Structure formats: C-alpha cells, structure tokens
C-alpha cells in the first residue's frame with residue numbers, strides 16, 4: 001500500500017511581520033492556505049488587515065518572514081512575475097472610469113487578460129445587465145461594487161484579495177458575493193477577505209489581527225457609562 005502525501009499548501013505566510021513608516025503593523029503572522037480556502041481577516045480599525053492584503057498583493061514587502069507561493073518567496077522578482085498573474089484585487093478604490101460604459105469598465109480588464117465573452121454574463125449575474133451600456137457615472141455606490149465583483153468573474157484569476165467587499169452592497173448583493181466566493185472556492189480558488197461585516201463562508205479560517213495599541217476610552221464607552229449611572 002502506498003501512502004499519499006497530503007497536498008502542499010498553495011500559499012504559506014511564514015512568520016510574517018510588517019513595518020510601515022518605522023512602525024510595526026503586523027507581527028509574526030502564520031497561516032497555510034490550500035486551494036479552495038477562504039481566509040477572513042478581522043480586527044479593529046488600524047489593526048493591519050489592508051496592510052496584510054497589500055503585502056499579499058506585493059505592494060508592501062514583509063519586514064521579516066516570507067510569503068510563499070508554491071513554496072517560493074513572492075518577493076523574488078522571477079516568482080513575482082508569475083504570482084501577480086494569479087491575483088485579483090478588490091478595494092474601496094474601484095479603479096473605474098466614469099465616462100466609460102459599465103460594460104467597458106469590466107471588458108477592459110478582461111481584454112487585458114487576453115480573455116473574452118465573460119464580462120456581460122458577469123454583469124448579468126450581478127443584476128446589472130440592464131445597465132451595461134450606461135455611463136458608469138450613473139451608478140450608485142452599491143452598483144459600482146457589483147461592477148467590481150463582475151470584474152472578478154470576468155478576469156477569472158485564482159487568488160482573490162478582497163478588502164471590505166460587502167461595503168455598500170444590499171442584502172441581495174451580499175448573497176451574490178457569498179455565492180461567487182463559494183463558487184470560486186469550489187473550483188479551487190483562494191479568497192482572502194478583510195471585513196468588519198459578516199459574510200457567510202463555509203469552513204473559513206478566521207485570522208483576528210490584534211489591535212496595535214492598548215484600547216483607550218472612546219466616546220462610545222462614555223455613552224455606555226452614562227447609561228449605567
């Protein structure tokens with residue numbers, strides 16, 4: 001009988017720390033990520049969720065430790081050239097051109113990927129088919145977020161880095177987000193999500209980043225005390 005070795009993780013954050021402006025933001029983060037996994041980053045404002053996503057995207061380098069992809073350090077230039085093609089980044093800055101149509105704003109990214117035919121179905125799935133030929137400046141915030149989600153689908157890359165993806169979405173939008181994340185994972189995709197809001201994801205790994213400073217009394221605490229006294 002031969003014993004099959006378990007698959008190696010696709011990504012490993014190996015004792016990763018990060019400094020910004022001479023300040024320690026992340027300390028000794030360790031996590032192994034297999035295909036199909038979801039990693040949910042939580043923590044108070046300023047705890048470093050976006051910093052961690054930026055590091056995974058290669059915008060910021062770890063000050064110690066390594067991010068490994070297929071066992072290779074992503075900061076090595078030969079590796080990064082390949083790794084960056086795996087990434088899909090969604091943040092509060094939506095990188096959309098207001099004077100372009102909604103469809104153009106998705107298709108542009110799809111064409112850069114050398115792909116075609118996915119943009120309109122992706123917009124339709126997001127409930128925006130009717131608006132595909134409207135100028136993007138006509139959209140509400142939640143509709144813009146749906147366009148960003150359509151872009152994820154049209155670009156179809158394996159590793160999604162999502163910073164607050166549910167902000168501005170209505171209930172149906174959040175369900176669509178949960179659906180596309182589940183579907184992506186079923187196909188082996190990996191999702192990192194930084195969020196303050198609940199997003200349903202089966203068997204997700206939760207990584208709660210500690211607050212950077214001891215908590216001081218806030219206005220909310222004062223209001224709570226006023227209730228008691």
Ligand SMILES: Nc1ncnc2c1ncn2[C@@H]1O[C@H](COP(=O)(O)OP(=O)(O)OP(=O)(O)O)[C@@H](O)[C@H]1O
Pocket residue numbers: 020021025043044045046047048049050051052194212
């Ligand atoms: N460009 C920057 N240069 C230096 N320090 C930065 C920069 N951007 C953010 N920081 C610092 O890094 C810390 C972590 O910020 P980050 O945006 O990663 O937190 P977060 O957990 O995503 O917060 P939030 O919940 O508010 O989105 C903050 O305290 C901030 O002061």
